[in-house]
Amino acid sequence: MTELTLSIANTIIxxxxxxGAEAKIKPLTIAVLDAxxxxxxxxxxxxxxxxxxxxxxxxxxxxxAVGMGSLWLDQTARERPHFVExxxxxxxxxxxxxxxxxxxxxxxxKLLAAVGVTGDTSDNDELVAVAGIEAAGLRHQVx
Amino acid sequence: MTELTLSIANTIIxxxxxxGAEAKIKPLTIAVLDAxxxxxxxxxxxxxxxxxxxxxxxxxxxxxAVGMGSLWLDQTARERPHFVExxxxxxxxxxxxxxxxxxxxxxxxKLLAAVGVTGDTSDNDELVAVAGIEAAGLRHQVx
Amino acid sequence: MTELTLSIANTIIxxxxxxGAEAKIKPLTIAVLDAxxxxxxxxxxxxxxxxxxxxxxxxxxxxxAVGMGSLWLDQTARERPHFVExxxxxxxxxxxxxxxxxxxxxxxxKLLAAVGVTGDTSDNDELVAVAGIEAAGLRHQVx
Amino acid sequence: MTELTLSIANTIIxxxxxxGAEAKIKPLTIAVLDAxxxxxxxxxxxxxxxxxxxxxxxxxxxxxAVGMGSLWLDQTARERPHFVExxxxxxxxxxxxxxxxxxxxxxxxKLLAAVGVTGDTSDNDELVAVAGIEAAGLRHQVx
Numbered sequence: 001m002t003e004l005t006l007s008i009a010n011t012i013i014x015x016x017x018x019x020g021a022e023a024k025i026k027p028l029t030i031a032v033l034d035a036x037x038x039x040x041x042x043x044x045x046x047x048x049x050x051x052x053x054x055x056x057x058x059x060x061x062x063x064x065a066v067g068m069g070s071l072w073l074d075q076t077a078r079e080r081p082h083f084v085e086x087x088x089x090x091x092x093x094x095x096x097x098x099x100x101x102x103x104x105x106x107x108x109x110k111l112l113a114a115v116g117v118t119g120d121t122s123d124n125d126e127l128v129a130v131a132g133i134e135a136a137g138l139r140h141q142v143x
Numbered sequence: 144m145t146e147l148t149l150s151i152a153n154t155i156i157x158x159x160x161x162x163g164a165e166a167k168i169k170p171l172t173i174a175v176l177d178a179x180x181x182x183x184x185x186x187x188x189x190x191x192x193x194x195x196x197x198x199x200x201x202x203x204x205x206x207x208a209v210g211m212g213s214l215w216l217d218q219t220a221r222e223r224p225h226f227v228e229x230x231x232x233x234x235x236x237x238x239x240x241x242x243x244x245x246x247x248x249x250x251x252x253k254l255l256a257a258v259g260v261t262g263d264t265s266d267n268d269e270l271v272a273v274a275g276i277e278a279a280g281l282r283h284q285v286x
Numbered sequence: 287m288t289e290l291t292l293s294i295a296n297t298i299i300x301x302x303x304x305x306g307a308e309a310k311i312k313p314l315t316i317a318v319l320d321a322x323x324x325x326x327x328x329x330x331x332x333x334x335x336x337x338x339x340x341x342x343x344x345x346x347x348x349x350x351a352v353g354m355g356s357l358w359l360d361q362t363a364r365e366r367p368h369f370v371e372x373x374x375x376x377x378x379x380x381x382x383x384x385x386x387x388x389x390x391x392x393x394x395x396k397l398l399a400a401v402g403v404t405g406d407t408s409d410n411d412e413l414v415a416v417a418g419i420e421a422a423g424l425r426h427q428v429x
Numbered sequence: 430m431t432e433l434t435l436s437i438a439n440t441i442i443x444x445x446x447x448x449g450a451e452a453k454i455k456p457l458t459i460a461v462l463d464a465x466x467x468x469x470x471x472x473x474x475x476x477x478x479x480x481x482x483x484x485x486x487x488x489x490x491x492x493x494a495v496g497m498g499s500l501w502l503d504q505t506a507r508e509r510p511h512f513v514e515x516x517x518x519x520x521x522x523x524x525x526x527x528x529x530x531x532x533x534x535x536x537x538x539k540l541l542a543a544v545g546v547t548g549d550t551s552d553n554d555e556l557v558a559v560a561g562i563e564a565a566g567l568r569h570q571v572x
Contacts, residue, residue: 005475036322037193039482042471046434053468067192082220082227082240086205089236090197092378148332182339185328189291196325323479353478368506368513368526372491375522376483 002106004034004113008136009041012104012115016132017045020120028119028128031056032104035111037064045119052118059101059125060116061094062087067111069142070101071126100125103141104133112138145249147177147256151279152184155247155258159275160188163263171262171271174199175247178254180207188262195261202244202268203259204237205230210254212285213244214269243268246284247276255281288392290320290399294422295327298390298401302418303331306406314405314414317342318390321397323350331405338404345387345411346402347380348373353397355428356387357412386411389427390419398424431535433463433542437565438470441533441544445561446474449549457548457557460485461533464540466493474548481547488530488554489545490523491516496540498571499530500555529554532570533562541567 009032020028027045029052034040044052059070065087066073077084077097088095099122104113115132117125126142133140152175163171170188172195177183187195202213208230209216220227220240231238242265247256258275260268269285276283295318306314313331315338320326330338345356351373352359363370363383374381385408390399401418403411412428419426438461449457456474458481463469473481488499494516495502506513506526517524528551533542544561546554555571562569 038479040473043435044469050467065194086239089231090201090239181336183330187326193324351480372525375517376487376525
C-alpha cells in the first residue's frame with residue numbers, strides 16, 4: 001500500500017517545476033499536503049509574491065476538505081457561493097477555491113495527498129500540478 | 144419533559160445511517176448538537192473527506208443560530224447574502240448555510256437539539272437527518 | 287495494514303464507557319481523532335459539562351501534535367511552560383496538555399488515531415482511554 | 430548583494446538533513462522563511478508528527494519577530510514569560526519560543542532568512558539548523 005513519503009512529495013514538486021519551465025510560465029509556488037491536510041513539502045520560486053504559500057496551500061486544503069479537486073470548488077463557488085463561503089468559514093479561512101488544487105491518489109484509488117500550485121493562470125497551475133503527479137506514477141483528481 | 148440524552152443522539156445517528164444505506168448514498172457524517180450548540184454525539188463513515196465534522200456541525204449550528212432549519216439559511220443566503228455572511232462573522236465562522244441542518248423538537252415543540260448531515264447532495268443530507276429524527280420519535284424542523 | 291475505521295472508533299468509545307461504569311467514575315466525554323487530527327467519532331455522557339468536546343478533542347489533538355501521549359505534554363508544561371504555550375499558540379488554541387490524550391497504534395506501531403477522554407481525574411481519564419484502546423486490540427501510547 | 434533564493438533555501442535544508450542523518454537523530458522538519466516571514470521552502474521527513482510545520486515555522490518566525498535566534502526567546506520566556514506571551518499574542522499566535530529558530534545573514538551581516546528546525550531535542554534542532562546555514566556559505570545567529 002502506498003503512503004505519501006517526502007521523496008514522493010519532492011518528486012512531484014520537481015516535475016511540476018520542470019513542466020512550468022517548459023511552458024515558460026511565471027514563477028510557481030507549490031505545496032504538497034498529506035491526506036490529513038498537513039504540509040509535507042513546499043517550494044516557492046524566486047520572484048513569486050508574498051502570499052503564495054497561503055494560496056498554494058489553500059487550494060490543496062480546499063480539495064482535501066471536500067474530497068474533490070479545487071476545480072469543483074471553483075464551479076460550486078459560481079453556482080452556490082454561500083456554500084463555499086460557509087466552508088471557508090468553518091475551515092478557519094484556509095481555502096482558496098480556484099483550480100490548481102489537485103488530489104493525489106495511488107493506483108488503487110487511495111487518497112495520499114493534495115498538491116496546490118499557484119503563480120500563473122489557474123488553468124496552467126492545474127496543468128503543472130497534474131504533470132507533477134503523473135511524473136510520480138500516481139493518479140490525479142482535478143474535480 | 145424530554146431532554147436530549149446520549150441515547151437519543153445515538154439513535155438519531157444510527158437511524159440516519161440506516162436510511163443512507165437504504166438510499167445507497169455516499170459516506171455520511173452526522174453531528175448532533177444540544178440546544179446550547181455543544182456537540183453531543185458524532186460519527187463519520189469511512190471514506191468521508193477531511194472537513195466533514197466542520198461541515199456537519201456547521202449546518203446544525205447555523206440552524207440553532209436562527210431557530211430555523213438550515214434550508215432557511217440556504218434560501219436567505221440567495222436572497223440576502225449579506226445577512227448570512229454577517230451571521231457567520233458574528234458566530235466566529237461556524238455556519239455552513241445549506242440544507243442538512245435540521246432542528247429537533249419534542250412533541251410539545253420544545254427545542255432539544257440540531258442534527259447536521261453531510262456527504263451527499265444537500266437534499267439527501269436533509270432527508271437522512273429527518274429520517275433519524277423521526278426514528279427517535281421526535282419532531283423535525285427543516286426550515 | 288490497519289486503518290482507522292468508524293467501527294474501531296465506536297468500539298473504543300463503547301469499551302471506554304464500560305470501563306468508566308465499572309470504576310463508577312463521573313460522566314465521560316470521549317473523542318476519537320484520526321491520525322490527521324480530524325474527528326472520527328464522539329460521545330458525551332449525560333451530565334457532562336459544556337466544554338467537554340473541546341477538552342476531549344484538545345487532549346487527543348495535543349498528543350497527535352507532538353507524537354506523544356498528552357501525559358508527556360503535562361510533564362513538559364511543568365518543566366518548560368513556554369514550549370507548551372507556544373505549541374498551543376501555533377495550533378490555533380487546540381491543545382489541552384493534561385493526561386487523557388492517548389495515541390492509538392496498530393500492532394506494527396503505525397499511528398492510527400488518538401483518543402481523548404475527559405470527565406474524571408486526568409489519571410482516570412487516561413485509564414479509561416487505555417481500556418478502550420486495548421478492547422479494540424490495538425496498542426496505546428500514553429507519553 | 431546576497432538575496433535569499435530558492436536554491437539557497439533548498440541547500441540549507443539538504444545540508445541540515447545530512448547533518449541530522451550523521452547525528453542519527455529523529456525525523457526532522459525544516460522551514461525556511463524569508464526576511465519578511467514568508468515561507469520559502471519546507472520539508473518534513475517521514476515519521477514526523479502532525480504539527481511539525483507549525484512548530485518549525487513558529488521557531489523561525491519568532492526569531493525574525495525580535496531579530497534574535499529563538500534561543501534568546503527561550504531564555505527570555507524563562508525570565509519574563511509575560512513578554513513572550515504578549516509577543517505571541519500580537520503575532521496572532523505564530524511563535525514557538527524554544528531553540529531551533531536561527532537567523533541567516535550574509536557575510537556583510539544583512540538578514541536574509543530564518544531557519545526553523547524541529548524533531549529532536551531543541552539543542553539538536555539548533556545544531557542542525559546551524560550546519561545547514563554554514564553549508565550554504567552564510568552566517569548564523571542563534572541568540
